[in-house]
Amino acid sequence: MGKPHECILSTEQIKNRITELGPWFHNMNLCGIQTAPDHFLGDYPSIKWTRFSHAMPSDLRGKTVLDIGCNAGFYSIEMKKRGADRVIAIDHDSAYLEQARFAARVHGMEIEFNQMSVYEVAELGERFDIVIFMGLFYHLRHPLLALDLIHEYAAKDILIFQSMLRGSSSIDQVAYDYPFSEQEIFHEPGFPSMYFIENRYSGDPTNWWVPNKSCVEALLRSSGFEIISNPEEEVYACRRVEAPEFSKENLPAGAMK
Ligand SMILES: C[S@@+](CC[C@H](N)C(=O)[O-])C[C@H]1O[C@@H](n2cnc3c(N)ncnc32)[C@H](O)[C@@H]1O
DSSP: OOOOGGGGSOHHHHHHHHHHHOOOSSOOEETTEESOTTOTTSSTTHHHHHHHGGGSOSOOTTOEEEEETOTTOHHHHHHHHTTOSEEEEEESOHHHHHHHHHHHHHTTOOOEEEEOOGGGGGGGOOOEEEEEEESOGGGOSSHHHHHHHIIIIIEEEEEEEEOOOOSOOOOOOOOSOOOTTOOGGGGOTTSOOEEEOSSOBTTBTTOOEEEOHHHHHHHHHHTTEEEEEEEETTEEEEEEOOOOGGGOOOOOTTTTO
16 A cells, blocks of 8 residues: 555645535545535444445455445545555546545555446446445436446456335345235335335435335345345345346446447
8 A cells, every 4th residue: 555645735735625626425534634524424434334344355455346436435445455456446427536536646545537337337348356336226217227237247256235225124035926916015015115216315316216125135136146244234245146047138238328
């Protein structure tokens, strides 16, 4: 890991740059200065990371990482701190990427940042040992397509997944099939379901689909991700496996260009 060379900037200079690049969603600690000290979720995402960091290998030497929807790069930087050989981080928002570039420089870390949508992962032309797909699923109008594309083109082994979850957290065993006459099952709280937000949730018009816990687990399995652990309420560590035969479709790689 390199020396955090930009700490030679004065406190004032760092504060000014943080202000220029704001507003920040990630509360990063840049040379002791917080980028989003009044975050509505507290010290975010540190507060979340401390609850599941034990589930990640502490030594990532020799590993490649893709951080999808990286925002200001909090998780990319954590992966570098654990020695990952290469970290590629993508986000579709150039302002967040600017924040991430500054944060990585302050930490003296080499991370490749690309302005790119999750729907374009095929264009990276590479599979990664670890794919981080956190906090993005519910911001997508086509979330299952994103998961399928990640499976088909980007994931080699481990997927770290997180979604906002709402509704019941109970989980029913899903049967292989149901008769057409079965209707009661759809009223069961533990049946997989996803809420569609037509307008806004939490003031954010990009919150589109919010799954319940049972749904998120079913979606992961259905896209070819075996759940290894659920170390934090919303976080899943998964292993890429073959997708179930009936889940396979011809995916429109690059169709969202
Ligand atoms: C709630 S933030 C999550 C940031 C980070 N992954 C985390 O878990 O803290 C969602 C991020 O996804 C990015 N994003 C939204 N839609 C995207 C898309 N289609 N492709 C890539 N990034 C996207 C946003 O710009 C934002 O940085």
